[in-house]
Amino acid sequence: LYVEHPLGVGQSVPLDRGQAHYLFGVMRQSLGAHLLLFNGTDGEWRAEVVEAGKRGGVLRCVEQTKPLQLPPDLWLCFAPIKKARTDFIVEKATEMGAARIVPMQTEFTNSGRIQRDRLQAHAVEAAEQCGGTCVPEVVDLVRFRSLMDTWDSTRRIMFCDEALATAAPALLQGAVGPWAIFIGPEGGFSAREREKLNGLEYAGAVSLGPRILRADTAAVAAMTVWQQTCGD
Numbered sequence: 001l002y003v004e005h006p007l008g009v010g011q012s013v014p015l016d017r018g019q020a021h022y023l024f025g026v027m028r029q030s031l032g033a034h035l036l037l038f039n040g041t042d043g044e045w046r047a048e049v050v051e052a053g054k055r056g057g058v059l060r061c062v063e064q065t066k067p068l069q070l071p072p073d074l075w076l077c078f079a080p081i082k083k084a085r086t087d088f089i090v091e092k093a094t095e096m097g098a099a100r101i102v103p104m105q106t107e108f109t110n111s112g113r114i115q116r117d118r119l120q121a122h123a124v125e126a127a128e129q130c131g132g133t134c135v136p137e138v139v140d141l142v143r144f145r146s147l148m149d150t151w152d153s154t155r156r157i158m159f160c161d162e163a164l165a166t167a168a169p170a171l172l173q174g175a176v177g178p179w180a181i182f183i184g185p186e187g188g189f190s191a192r193e194r195e196k197l198n199g200l201e202y203a204g205a206v207s208l209g210p211r212i213l214r215a216d217t218a219a220v221a222a223m224t225v226w227q228q229t230c231g232d
């Protein structure tokens with residue numbers, strides 16, 4: 001369970017109404033039950049339910065079960081597509097260990113806005129499900145141009161380009177990160193955006209194979225390749 005509260009030996013952790021409903025109403029936990037908590041900074045802790053009510057409750061930390069495991073410094077920058085597919089991308093990026101998820105508005109992005117809080121909640125759920133000790137930060141929708149104008153050139157870009165034949169590991173092997181993966185929308189990156197990315201010395205275009213993948217498939221494929229080559 002993700003909580004926004006410090007964790008440590010004997011630490012009491014108050015539960016809000018939503019958490020109490022989930023734990024005691026949905027998951028049928030009761031006084032004395034033990035569960036695992038994380039908050040993104042203190043690792044994972046086993047905690048006991050010491051108060052249980054409909055409107056709240058209290059857990060008490062017993063022992064640390066995992067140290068904090070920071071994900072590699074990888075960003076996933078993608079153009080939001082349909083709601084369910086965007087949710088899928090956030091969920092899979094969390095499972096695959098992204099540190100930051102950046103929805104970006106490109107020329108051919110159809111969705112002009114996102115619900116950042118909802119996507120962040122998806123990331124929390126995915127981190128809970130996969131036993132992570134951190135939750136990636138989902139940032140607000142940012143325009144491709146503003147993102148590029150403020151880009152820190154020490155972060156290399158793995159630009160996924162379906163029009164290219166260079167296999168991804170050739171770019172990644174031996175190159176020092178941190179990294180960001182760029183995935184375009186259904187219509188792909190525009191000619192102008194491709195030109196911009198291709199002109200950056202810290203960006204490299206890579207192929208994920210000979211077929212055109214849907215953006216959500218491409219995001220998972222790209223992160224898998226990245227994890228296999230540079231991840232830990």
Ligand code: SAM
Pocket residue numbers: 159160161162163182183184185186187188189206207208209210211212213214215218
């Ligand atoms: N513009 C394309 C078209 O309609 O022919 C489709 C774009 S594809 C659905 C969405 C994004 O997934 C692309 O912008 C690219 O970033 C990524 N992608 C899909 N297939 C890929 C591949 N084989 N290699 C690298 N990237 C790929």
